[in-house]
Every structure is written in C-alpha cells, then in structure tokens.
Amino acid sequence: MRAPGARGPAPAPPAPRGGARPPPGVSLEVTSRGTASTLSLRLWPVTGGKPTLTRQGVAPVSGATTPGEPTQVEVALPGASWRVEAGSSLRVLVTSTDQTYAGPRAARADLVRLADLRLPGVEASALPGSGGGSLDAESLGVLAGIGVLALVLPGSALLRRRRRQQTPVRDDLSTVPLVVDHLVKTYSDGHRAVDDVSWRAGRGQVVGLLGPNGAGKTTTLRMVMGLISPDSGTVHVLGQQVSAGSPVLARVGALIEGPGFLPHLTGRQNLEAYWAATGRDDDEAGYDDVLQVAALGGAVDRPVRTYSQGMRQRLGIAQAMLGLPEVLVLDEPTNGLDPPQIAGLRPILDRYAAAGRTVVVSSHLLSEVELTCSHVVVMHAGRVITTGTVAELVDSADTTVVALAPGTTGVPALAAALRAVPGITQVEVDEDPGGPRLVLTAQVARADVVRAVAETGADIVGVSSRRQLEEVFLGVIAAASGGTSDGDPTSLTERLRQVRSR
Amino acid sequence: MTPHPRTTAPLSWRAELGRQLRRRRTLWSFVLLAALPLIIVGAFSIGGGEPQSGTLVDLATLGSANFAVFTTAVSASFLLMVLAALFVGDSLPSEASWSTLRYLLVAPVPRTRLLTSKLVVGMATVAVAVSSLVTWSLLVGGVFYGWDAFTNPLGGTLGWAELGPRLLGVVAYLVVSLLQVGAIAFCLGVRTDAPLAAVGGAVMVTIVAAILGQIDNLGTLRNGLPMHYDTAWLDLLNPAIDWTALRHGTLWSVFYTVLFVGLGYALFRRKDVLS
Numbered sequence: 001m002r003a004p005g006a007r008g009p010a011p012a013p014p015a016p017r018g019g020a021r022p023p024p025g026v027s028l029e030v031t032s033r034g035t036a037s038t039l040s041l042r043l044w045p046v047t048g049g050k051p052t053l054t055r056q057g058v059a060p061v062s063g064a065t066t067p068g069e070p071t072q073v074e075v076a077l078p079g080a081s082w083r084v085e086a087g088s089s090l091r092v093l094v095t096s097t098d099q100t101y102a103g104p105r106a107a108r109a110d111l112v113r114l115a116d117l118r119l120p121g122v123e124a125s126a127l128p129g130s131g132g133g134s135l136d137a138e139s140l141g142v143l144a145g146i147g148v149l150a151l152v153l154p155g156s157a158l159l160r161r162r163r164r165q166q167t168p169v170r171d172d173l174s175t176v177p178l179v180v181d182h183l184v185k186t187y188s189d190g191h192r193a194v195d196d197v198s199w200r201a202g203r204g205q206v207v208g209l210l211g212p213n214g215a216g217k218t219t220t221l222r223m224v225m226g227l228i229s230p231d232s233g234t235v236h237v238l239g240q241q242v243s244a245g246s247p248v249l250a251r252v253g254a255l256i257e258g259p260g261f262l263p264h265l266t267g268r269q270n271l272e273a274y275w276a277a278t279g280r281d282d283d284e285a286g287y288d289d290v291l292q293v294a295a296l297g298g299a300v301d302r303p304v305r306t307y308s309q310g311m312r313q314r315l316g317i318a319q320a321m322l323g324l325p326e327v328l329v330l331d332e333p334t335n336g337l338d339p340p341q342i343a344g345l346r347p348i349l350d351r352y353a354a355a356g357r358t359v360v361v362s363s364h365l366l367s368e369v370e371l372t373c374s375h376v377v378v379m380h381a382g383r384v385i386t387t388g389t390v391a392e393l394v395d396s397a398d399t400t401v402v403a404l405a406p407g408t409t410g411v412p413a414l415a416a417a418l419r420a421v422p423g424i425t426q427v428e429v430d431e432d433p434g435g436p437r438l439v440l441t442a443q444v445a446r447a448d449v450v451r452a453v454a455e456t457g458a459d460i461v462g463v464s465s466r467r468q469l470e471e472v473f474l475g476v477i478a479a480a481s482g483g484t485s486d487g488d489p490t491s492l493t494e495r496l497r498q499v500r501s502r
Numbered sequence: 503m504t505p506h507p508r509t510t511a512p513l514s515w516r517a518e519l520g521r522q523l524r525r526r527r528t529l530w531s532f533v534l535l536a537a538l539p540l541i542i543v544g545a546f547s548i549g550g551g552e553p554q555s556g557t558l559v560d561l562a563t564l565g566s567a568n569f570a571v572f573t574t575a576v577s578a579s580f581l582l583m584v585l586a587a588l589f590v591g592d593s594l595p596s597e598a599s600w601s602t603l604r605y606l607l608v609a610p611v612p613r614t615r616l617l618t619s620k621l622v623v624g625m626a627t628v629a630v631a632v633s634s635l636v637t638w639s640l641l642v643g644g645v646f647y648g649w650d651a652f653t654n655p656l657g658g659t660l661g662w663a664e665l666g667p668r669l670l671g672v673v674a675y676l677v678v679s680l681l682q683v684g685a686i687a688f689c690l691g692v693r694t695d696a697p698l699a700a701v702g703g704a705v706m707v708t709i710v711a712a713i714l715g716q717i718d719n720l721g722t723l724r725n726g727l728p729m730h731y732d733t734a735w736l737d738l739l740n741p742a743i744d745w746t747a748l749r750h751g752t753l754w755s756v757f758y759t760v761l762f763v764g765l766g767y768a769l770f771r772r773k774d775v776l777s
Contacts, residue, residue: 136746138750139749142726142754142756142757145757146757146760149757149761149764152764153760153764153768156768187774222774222775227604227776228776229772229774244607245611245615245616247610249608249610252608256604256608257601258601259601260604260605261600261602264524264525265524273520274606276516276520277513277517277518277606277611279510279511279512279513279517
C-alpha cells in the first residue's frame with residue numbers, strides 16, 4: 001500500500017541511538033470485504049479540548065486488499081511543523097471518505113484496527129544561541145569588526161576636525177576680497193595644470209583671468225572655490241583660508257565650467273533649491289533681482305531640461321548672484337550667449353563691482369575682457385605671465401601704433417628702415433585688411449617716432465597709443481614661451497592653437 | 503564683516519528630500535511598488551494550476567497576511583535590493599552628472615554634511631519603500647483574499663496580535679539588511695560620476711556574492727558574504743523564533759554598512775571634484 005497524501009520530504013528523523021527506529025506515523029490493520037480500499041486519515045492537534053485541522057494533515061491511503069484477510073497499512077507523518085503545547089494531544093481520525101478526494105464506487109465494509117502509533121520525537125539538544133541568549137563565535141567576530149570600525153572612523157574624523165580648526169586667519173588680508181597665493185596643482189596623471197600662481201582681486205574691481213584653453217584658469221578657480229585641493233599654496237577670501245566647504249565660501253558666488261541644474265525642476269525652483277541648500281534665510285536671496293539678470297521671462301517656470309544653452313548660462317549667472325555675494329566668480333560667462341546678451345552682461349558686472357564688490361571673470365575672449373574688466377591676470381601654461389590694469393597693458397607709453405593707408409606696399413622694407421632709426425627698439429607689422437599697421441616700441445617720445453615714420457614717406461592715416469589686448473596677449477605669451485614677438489606670427493598663432501601638451 | 507545669519511544647517515534633510523522627492527526615479531519606483539501587489543493579484547487570477555504544498559506561493563491567496571508575506575518575499579530577493587542601491591547610491595553621482603554637485607559644494611555645503619544628508623534621506627527612503635510595500639500588500643491582500651492572519655506553509659498559524667509586531671520586525675530586518683547594499687552603492691557613487699555605475703556596481707556585488715554563496719566548498723566562509731542572510735526574516739514568521747540567523751544577518755549588515763559608509767566619507771573628503 002502506498003500513501004499518496006504523505007508526499008513531500010518528511011523530516012529525516014534524527015539518527016536513533018541503539019537500533020533503527022521507524023519514522024513517526026501510524027500502522028493500521030485493515031480487513032476489507034472488497035479487493036481494494038481507500039481511507040482518509042486526518043491529524044487533529046487538540047489543544048485545550050479544541051481540535052484544529054492543520055494543513056498537510058489529511059492523507060488519503062488506497063491499496064489492494066484480500067477480502068477477509070487483514071492488511072497492514074503504514075502511514076508516515078507528513079513533513080510539517082506544528083507547535084504542540086504541553087497538555088495537548090494529537091488525534092488521528094480514519095474515515096472511509098473525504099470531501100477532497102474521490103473514493104471507489106464499489107460497496108465494501110472495512111474493519112480498521114490500530115496496530116501501532118509512533119509519535120515524533122527529537123533526540124537532539126537545543127541549538128546554541130537559538131534563544132537569543134548566548135553569543136556564538138560568528139556574532140562575536142562581527143561585533144569585534146564593527147567595534148574596530150567604530151573606533152577607527154570617528155577617530156580620524158576628530159583628527160581632521162581639529163586640524164581644520166587650526167587654519168589660521170590672516171588679519172592683514174581681511175579687507176582683500178580674494179588672494180591667491182603660490183598655488184600649485186598637479187593632477188594624478190602628472191599634468192601640472194597650475195604652477196605657482198599668485199594674484200589678488202580688490203574691492204570694486206572686475207578682474208579678468210585671461211589665457212588660452214589649458215592655461216589653468218578653471219583649475220585655479222576650482223581651487224579658489226575649494227573644489228580641488230592645491231598641492232601647495234593658499235586661497236584667502238577676506239582673510240579666511242579656503243578649503244573644501246569653508247563657511248567663508250558663502251560670501252562667494254560662482255559659475256564654474258558651465259551651469260548645473262536639476263533638470264526636472266523649473267528655473268525658479270532650481271534657484272530656490274540651491275538657496276535652500278545654503279541653509280540661509282529666504283529674505284537674503286534676492287530672487288527678483290537675479291531673475292531680472294537671467295531675463296528668462298515666462299521660461300523661468302518651465303523645466304530646465306527644456307532650456308537652450310544660453311538660457312542655462314544666464315540662469316547660472318543669476319544663481320551665482322543669489323544673495324549678492326561679495327566676490328562673484330564667473331568662469332567663461334559669455335559661453336552660449338549671443339552678442340546682445342554679452343553686451344547686456346557688461347553693465348550688470350560693472351554695476352555689481354561698482355557697489356564695492358569684486359567680480360572675477362575668466363575668459364579666452366580677449367576683446368570681451370578688454371571691454372568688461374578693469375584688471376587682468378594673464379595665464380599661460382599654468383603660470384601667471386602678467387597682471388595689471390587693462391589700461392596699463394594696452395596703453396603703454398613706449399608703444400605707438402601707426403596706421404598706414406590701405407594698399408601701402410613695401411611695408412616690410414619700411415619696417416626694416418625704421419628699425420635702423422636710433423631710439424626705436426622694435427617694429428611689428430600688422431597686415432590688417434583695413435590697411436597695414438606698424439606697432440613701434442621706442443625709447444624716445446611719441447612725436448619723434450611719428451616724425452620718423454612720416455620721414456620714410458609712408459601715408460599715415462592714424463596714430464594711436466592703444467593696442468588691441470589680443471596683440472598684448474600674444475606678445476606676452478610669445479615672450480613667456482621663449483619665442484620673440486617679432487618672429488613669424490603665424491608660427492606663434494599655430495603654436496598657441498595646439499592643445500597644450502601634457 | 504558680519505557673518506551671514508544662518509537659519510538652518512546647509513543642505514538640511516528637508517532640502518535634500520526636496521531635491522530627491524521630485525525626481526522621476528523616486529516617483530516611478532514608488533509607482534512600481536504600488537503596482538506590484540496588483541500585478542501579483544492579476545497573475546494569480548489568470549493562473550489555475552494545482553496548489554503544491556510547502557511553499558509560500560501556495561498559500562499566497564489564503565488571506566491578507568499570507569499575500570503580504572509572499573509579496574515581500576518575491577520583492578526582497580531582487581527588487582528591493584535594486585531600489586536600495588538606487589535610493590542610497592544614486593543621489594550623489596546624479597548631482598555630479600547634472601553638474602550640480604560643484605554648486606552644492608560651493609554653496610557651501612561641507613562635504614561630510616552633504617554625504618550625511620544624502621545618506622539619511624536615501625536610507626529613510628528605503629525604509630519608507632519597504633514599509634509601504636508591506637502595508638500596501640496587506641491592504642491589497644485583504645481586499646482581494648480576506649483578512650485572514652498568517653498560516654505558515656510549514657505549519658502553524660499566527661494571529662494578528664502576534665503577527666503585527668513580527669511584521670514590524672520583518673520590515674526592520676529587511677531595512678537593516680538592505681542598508682549594506684545601499685552602503686556599497688553609496689561608496690561606489692562617491693567614486694564615480696555615473697549613477698548607473700554606482701547602482702549597477704552594487705547590484706553586481708550582491709550577484710557575485712550570491713554566486714559565491716552557491717559554492718559549498720567555501721563552507722561557513724560564505725556567512726560573511728553581503729546579503730548572505732537575506733532570507734533570515736522568514737524565521738520571524740515561525741511559531742518559535744530562532745534568532746541566530748537574524749542576529750548574524752543584522753550584525754554583518756551593520757558591519758558592511760559602517761565599513762562602506764566610512765570608506766565613502768574618507769574617499770569623498772579628499773576627492774578632487776572635477777565633474
């Protein structure tokens with residue numbers, strides 16, 4: 001006979017000590033009148049006199065019988081777990097039918113006698129720690145690991161905090177908005193992006209940080225904002241040294257390497273989310289003023305992901321101005337702006353600085369810097385080449401720019417003749433489409449220089465003391481990179497055009 | 503020269519919550535969690551197979567409690583793990599990929615403060631996700647299958663009075679054990695600017711751990727794998743609770759969480775933020 005209901009893995013009985021023990025179950029002696037019999041067995045745990053039927057507690061049993069002869073039927077206890085409270089009992093009920101299973105149709109009479117009943121028992125001791133009392137080796141080991149981590153991590157944090165509190169405050173710099181002092185930064189790939197850079201920005205100044213791509217402008221500004229740590233050198237804002245997250249950075253607003261916004265929020269929500277992150281009072285933000293700067297109109301309530309590059313840029317500048325910080329750092333602010341917008345930015349920055357604040361603008365657009373800035377810092381290949389006011393740079397006393405009539409020929413010969421004139425130290429030829437120009441450097445008075453040019457018979461159509469910032473820029477960079485400014489100008493331009501080698 | 507009066511600390515939990523809650527990924531994750539019990543109900547109504555015995559799925563339609571336990575069991579193995587990696591691990595690299603990280607840092611938000619806000623909000627979101635999944639599937643199960651208390655497929659029943667605190671325990675254990683996945687994603691997120699790398703990396707780690715867990719030669723060494731005890735919460739539903747696996751799982755999870763969170767802080771403190 002087989003017991004189809006007693007399916008599933010019955011729990012392996014614990015290895016009995018001293019002889020094999022049959023699995024828990026019940027033995028029945030069935031004497032039937034028919035040639036086959038089907039019985040159902042039910043197990044009822046009885047707790048407090050109340051029987052409850054458990055799942056897996058029903059087992060149908062069927063098999064062949066010899067009429068009149070007793071047949072032994074073994075039914076194993078199905079695998080399951082019940083909680084059997086003390087004082088309760090298990091009841092096994094044998095029935096000839098069950099509503100769950102179909103029985104044979106032939107009429108028969110069965111006599112069922114209990115032959116043997118084997119109760120489940122466990123010959124084992126309780127698992128160590130299973131009650132939650134004592135701790136095993138694994139728990140102790142992991143606890144020890146957590147303990148070590150808990151000691152090491154806060155320890156290093158404390159050490160760090162103490163070191164940070166010791167950063168000195170320079171009282172002598174407390175009135176200077178921004179001082180960059182001997183900054184050096186070498187990236188992990190060995191590229192020395194910034195090499196001993198020092199400059200400062202005063203109140204009311206619009207300082208242009210100028211240089212070709214790869215000159216180290218953005219790296220310098222990242223160090224100014226504490227985003228990357230310098231290998232050596234310091235940055236002080238109003239006398240307080242800047243490191244990552246210094247509180248004094250609250251007095252600096254920045255646009256660095258393009259704006260960044262949460263794309264799913266509108267322009268206005270972005271400004272509010274940014275200001276919320278500073279933790280400062282909403283009244284200080286001045287949303288209306290900066291939204292006027294952004295000039296986004298109705299687009300300010302559209303998600304930022306729908307913005308054009310110019311709109312993002314303007315919103316980025318507006319975000320930098322939130323709270324009207326004493327130092328405003330704008331990295332390439334004119335990126336993505338069209339000429340009218342660039343022209344519109346100029347008076348905004350002028351007004352901003354005129355109120356006694358400081359603006360630092362980095363750019364490679366020289367004409368833009370010339371129009372916007374009061375001071376410039378020229379960088380090339382990670383170094384500061386020259387600093388000064390724009391006026392000083394473009395308007396030097398020893399330089400005279402002479403414009404010649406369009407179509408003048410023999411200009412190189414003219415230049416050669418002028419170089420021979422005593423007092424004139426340098427002559428550069430600028431073949432401008434509007435007519436050639438001579439840039440003369442001399443130790444004599446400007447009147448003498450002009451007279452000397454006139455004496456060569458050239459048709460002078462204009463004289464000025466002012467050079468384009470671009471020429472100054474190319475000149476100082478050429479001088480710094482070891483070339484001479486009156487060498488082949490195309491090779492210099494070409495050299496500067498190349499990406500700076502790493 | 504007067505310092506700016508601060509009303510709150512930079513990047514308050516509330517501010518960080520505002521940044522994360524309005525994100526699509528948060529919204530869709532919770533939509534998915536809300537839809538999951540309904541999808542399971544739909545699947546049960548279509549299938550008509552014979553019930554087997556001895557597994558949770560057979561009794562899933564028995565009532566509210568069984569349905570909730572079944573839904574939790576099928577979600578915990580993968581879905582909740584991915585969500586934990588997403589909620590805790592993706593918030594920092596997302597900021598990096600939007601270029602907003604540098605603006606937060608210059609706002610200025612001190613770096614440890616930034617990480618703490620992101621970590622607290624991320625982990626709280628995991629806790630909310632797990633508890634809302636359990637609560638919601640209790641409700642859905644109750645509506646569709648009646649308000650029966652729990653019947654363990656291995657035998658034994660738990661009444662509501664007994665089941666209630668145990669379900670709280672289940673939620674607590676799941677949250678604690680998911681924190682280690684979140685911590686791994688968090689640590690990876692500090693290193694990378696790609697949200698996918700952080701979330702995917704953490705899921706990878708748990709998959710590799712699960713594969714190693716199949717290798718019997720490793721013996722008890724496997725106990726130390728992350729998420730090795732991820733099914734231990736089922737022990738809470740037995741008539742008599744065996745606390746061993748629960749305790750081990752909790753301790754290992756705390757260990758990994760502290761380790762990777764600490765590592766994340768240490769790495770971020772000295773990181774050059776170039777994104």
